[in-house]
Amino acid sequence: MMTNPNLNPENSQHPIAVSPDEAARLVGIGRTTLYAALAKGDLPSIKIGTRRLIRVYAIRDWLAKNEG
Template sequence: MTDQKKTHQPQPPIAVSPDEAARLAGIGRTTLYAALAKGDLPSIKIGTRRLILVDAIRDWLAQHQG
């Protein structure tokens, strides 16, 4: 019998910090924080931590295609 090892690949995050969101989107922090302030890019706050859903980043970027 063959031993089958399960390979556990790390799951991509579903939410990231604003700094990481800016890096993922390829934009500056100032641009990202401006989008947050205007309400164009939604975020959530848990305790003192602000998080941005990766899907929200994708949606926000898709709105700016052109």
């Protein structure tokens, strides 16, 4: 399986958490699809102040669960 280097949490050049808009861009899906996954609880996120962030490993896990 080919992995996107942007989704590798061990790569110190990349963040460990991203905004929902950035997550959608990295995955290659629309914002509406990503926000629907967040709303359903399929893709976990964290909120710090007013900012919503998605951990990169959560994105990878979510993609793996939806593989096939």
